[in-house]
């Protein structure tokens with residue numbers, strides 16, 4: 534056990550199988566979960582910190598440290614003896630200073646300050662040296678920062694290790710956080726019950742309704758595995774620069790309410806989920822009708838809906854039929870192999886697939902309420918992918934009836950122009966498909 538066992542016997546536990554895979558992936562740059570909120574009301578750092586402490590008390594794993602044991606080569610969560618998370622505030626001048634340095638990197642002219650800060654945070658990786666002896670006390674798993682933008686706007690960023698909180702869970706966490714902030718603003722509200730069992734459990738999964746937590750983890754794995762299998766050999770999305778050090782960048786794909794509604798109606802009429810349509814659009818836009826995929830061999834001019842149905846059915850079948858996919862050990866093995874042997878992936882790109890997408894989008898209906906309570910103008914939740922991972926990871930949400938996807942890619946392996954073009958084509962295909970769906974004689 535680490536040194537801090539002298540302070541008493543810290544409670545903790547070894548990480549589980551899936552958590553272990555993520556623990557191995559995160560140091561390389563995949564799995565830094567970031568939720569950035571753009572606010573029009575100044576957040577109060579002390580209130581935010583107190584609300585975050587409440588969350589850490591409710592979900593012990595959020596208040597723990599991740600520790601690596603060099604002798605046994607294993608990771609564990611240990612209960613942190615020191616007080617939990619400190620919110621860091623950046624004032625206007627320090628935020629502007631940061632933005633200046635971010636703007637000086639290439640291809641950022643079209644990127645808003647909010648978006649730049651999101652990308653900056655996505656690439657802060659406090660876990661990259663976890664295996665070095667100087668990290669013997671472990672590393673926190675949860676960070677929060679406040680940035681002050683020039684035009685009376687603020688950005689609050691929560692950053693987490695994906696082993697404790699994936700993207701779907703992070704959005705639930707956000708909802709809970711806003712609830713706690715509201716309670717505290719209402720004069721402290723009821724006395725918060727502090728967990729004193731000290732158990733570092735996976736309590737965070739508790740607040741995903743109706744036991745969906747397991748499913749979320751499992752589905753994430755299945756996506757990665759099935760697309761890994763399907764598209765390991767794809768090279769049609771050209772690598773721009775395989776040598777330079779990598780970071781994660783984000784491009785956004787947004788559809789208006791009408792198009793989103795028609796697209797969802799189309800999916801529903803075809804008996805597929807939204808992820809099928811997103812995959813199909815990405816495949817067509819990515820491959821310009823010319824690619825041969827392992828399982829999806831495409832003819833020129835193939836209609837998006839046909840491909841969407843085929844992609845989705847292939848996914849649904851693998852999910853239904855191959856019971857062994859439910860054994861995460863297979864996936865964990867594949868992930869570890871790819872991390873340990875980058876040479877197995879094409880051009881040592883560490884790309885295990887072209888695309889990963891969640892089976893279900895995050896659906897948010899409380900945007901108006903959040904706007905009122907905390908002045909929420911916009912938010913993006915996603916995770917870094919520049920270690921081992923796909924060329925594009927799509928984090929899709931539907932909020933206020935509009936499709937809003939954060940698409941994360943490794944740069945400069947892929948360039949912003951390349952991804953903007955790809956997403957532009959995807960959007961065109963989705964909008965066309967949605968319009969096609971509005972025509973009655975389809």
Ligand SMILES: *[C@@H]1O[C@H](CO)[C@@H](O)[C@H](O)[C@H]1NC(C)=O
Pocket residue numbers: 624625626627
């Ligand atoms: C802003 O923060 C920086 C760094 O913490 C500090 O040096 C500076 O004095 C602050 N400026 C103002 C106006 O508070």
